[in-house]
Amino acid sequence: MKKEEEEEEEKRKKEKRKKKKKKKKKKKKKKKKNDLCLQLSPSLTGAGKEASGASHTTQQGRERGDEAVT
Structure with missing residues (x-):
């Protein structure tokens, strides 16, 4: 009996x-994005924001008195 229970x-x-x-x-490891891709894409690097207009053109930016980023 004990042997059976042990088994x-x-x-x-x-x-x-x-x-x-x-x-x-x-x-799975996440693939790192290609650096060249990041450089070429303005939306990812934030260059698109500068091209479309700096913070002083937004309502909040005007209230704070921010200057254009060039």
Whole structure:
């Protein structure tokens, strides 16, 4: 009786170990964006904001008295 109980406990432990191993998966690494892409894209670098107008053209900018960024 004791041997059977011990064997069952061992089987349960082994199953738990297997489940834990299955759960662990490698996380995919995010690809870094190409630096050249960032340089060419004005919307990502903020250059588009300067081209469309500086903060002094917005309502909040006028209230604060910001000057144009050139």
